[in-house]
Amino acid sequence: MIEYSWLIPIMPLFGFIICLTAGYRFTKGLGEVAIFFMFLSFLLSLGAFIDVLNGQTYQAKMVWAVVGGKEITFGVLIDQLSALMVLIVSTLILLIHIYSMGYMLPFIKTNKLSRYFAEMQLFSVGMLGLVIADNLLLMFMFWEIVGLCSYLLIGYFYRKPEAAKAQLKAFLVTRAGDVAFLIGIVVLFVYAGTFDLLKLFSLAPEMDNFVLTFAAIMLFGGAIGKSAQFPLHVWLPDAMEGPTTVSALIHAATMVKAGVYLVARTYPLFAMSSEALTIVAYIGGFTALFAATMALVMVDIKKVIAYSTISQLGYMFLALGTGSLFAGMFHLMNHAFFKALLFLAAGSVINACMTNDIREMGGLRRLMPITAYTMLAGSLALAGIPPFSGFFSKDEVILAAYNTGDMVLAFFGVAAAALTAFYIFRVWFMAFTGEYRGREHPKESPAVMTSVLVILAIFAFSTGFAKTWLEGYMEHFIETSYPHEVVKEGYMQLVLEPNEALMALTVVIAVASITIAYLGYVRGIPIYRIRDVLKPIHTLLYEKYYMDYLFEDIFGGRIGIYWARVTGWFDRVVIDGVVDGIGKVMLVSGSVLRKVQTGNVQYYLSVVLLGVMALIFYFTGVSP
16 A cells, blocks of 8 residues: 555545536535545555554655756655654544534535635645655645645635635745745755755765754744744634634644644754754744743634644644654644644534634533533643543653753743643633523534544544554654664653653643633632733733734834835836846847848848858958
8 A cells, every 4th residue: 555655645636626626516515525535545544554564664756857967856755754644634634524514514505615625625635745745845845735725725704804814914924934944945955965855864964064954944944834833823823714624624733733744854954953953942842831821811712722722833843842753743643633623622612602702602511512521522631631642742742841951941841731721621611611601592513523523532532542652653763764873862862761750740730720710710719800910911912912013013014115115126127127128129139130121132142142251251261
C-alpha cells in the first residue's frame, strides 16, 4: 500500500472536480461523493501507516526542472513522521465530512452545499499533499492551496460583512508568514542546492551556522503565520465566522497544525541551531500563556475555543523548542482529536440554541445529553485531567520545558495549564448546568452528528495511553532518519524521565482551577466581583490587548497609506515605465523600419547588392 501513497491527495481531488462541476445540476449526493473519496484516502493512509509499522519507508520522486545544473524534483516521502500525520489528518477530515451531513442540512437544497464540499475537498488535497511532500518547494505549493481554501471557507457566508472581513484578515496576516517561509526556502536552495528534505538533513551539519539559523527562523516565520502564534495570531479568532465544521477542520484539527508539522518535518535544521530553538520555545511558551488569558473573558463559545487552540499550539512549539520532538508530536496528536471534539460539540450547541453566546445557554445537559458529556470528555482532556489524553501530552511538554532548567519556559507551561482548566470549564458550566437562558427550544443533534462526537470522545479518552508506544515509535524515527550529528544532547531529547512531583503539581493546579469555575458558575459564588475590581485588566483582555487596533493603525493608518503611496508610485513609474518604454521603443523602431518598405523592386535589389558588397569587403578586408 505504501507505494500507492501518492494517491492519498489525489482521491479528494476527484471529489473536488465532481462537486465543483456537478453541483450546479445536482443538489443531493454531493456529500456522499465527498465522503466516499475521503474514505478511500483514509484507507490509503491507514495502509501506508501499517506498512511503516512493519518497517517500511518510501520515497518516490521525479525531475520537474533543471536550474543552473541543479535538479528540482517533486515526490512523496512516507516515513514514521509523515505516516502518523497523514493518518491523523485523513481520519479527522473523514469524520468532519460525515458530521457535515447533519450540520450543513439547511443548505442541502442550494448550490451552497456543492461549493462547501468542493472547497472542503480541495482543502483536503492541499493538507494531505503538504504532509507527504518530500521537498520544501512542493510543500510550499500545497501550503498555499491550504491557505486559499482557508480564505474561501472562512468567507463561506460571504454576504456577511464580518465573514468577508475575517477572510481578508486571515489572508493578509498569513501571507506575512508565507513570505518568510519562501525566503527560508530560497536561502536553503542557494546554499545547499536542493529542496529535497533528506538531502537537506544530510547537509545540515556542514552548513554555516548563521545561514542555517536564518533559514530556520524564516521557516518558523511561516509556521507563526499558519499556526497563529504571537504576533500573527490575530486572524484565528475572527476566522470563526466560517461554519463550525470549518473551524474544527481548518482552525483546530489540521490546517493550523501545518506550522507545527513544518517545524517537526524540518527539525534537523532547527536542531543544529540553539538560537532558532530558543526563539521557537519562547514564542511558543509566551503564546500559550498570552492566548489563555484572552480565553478567560470571551463569551462567544467558538472564540473561547479558538484562543484555546492558539494556546495549545504554543504548547507544541514550546515542546519542539525545548528539544522534544516526541512531546510536540504527542500533543499534536491528542489535541487534534479533543479540539475537533470541542468545536463540533460547540457546533451542536450553536445549531440547537441559534447563538454563540454562552450567556444565552445553560441547562443543556438535560436537553442535549450526548453533546454535553462528549464535550465534557473534550474539556477534561484539554484541562489535562487523568486519564484523558491531554494529561499525558501536556505534562510531557511541561516536563520538556522544566528539564531545560529555564524556569521562565516552565512557568509559561504551568500558568497556561491553570488558566486552560478554568476557561474551558467556565464554558461547560455556563452552557450545560443551571437553567436554560435562551429563547429557542434546543434539542439533541441528529445521529449523524452525535455519532461523530462519540467517536472523537473515545479518542479524547484513549490516545493518551499510546504514550509508551509513541515514545518508541518516535525514538526509532529520530535515530534512523536523522544524521548522528543532529541527535545530540541539549538539542534533541529522546525519552524524558518522568517527574511525579511536577505531574502531581499540574493536576492539583488544574483541579483547583476547575473548582474555582464550579464555585463561580454553578454554586453562584460571585467571583465576577474580581472582574469589577480588576476592570482595567478585564477590558484589556476583552479588547485582545488592543492588538487589532495596533495592526489597523500600522497597516490601515498613516503608515499603511504612505506605504501604499510608495508602492503605487513604484508600480506606475518604474514597472509601468519599463513596460510602456519597451512598447514605445517598438513603435518608434517600427515607424522607422516601415519607411524602407517602398514596394519598389529596383530599390530592394539595390539594398541587397549593397549588403552583399559590404559583406565581401568585411570578410576579405578589402577597402571599397
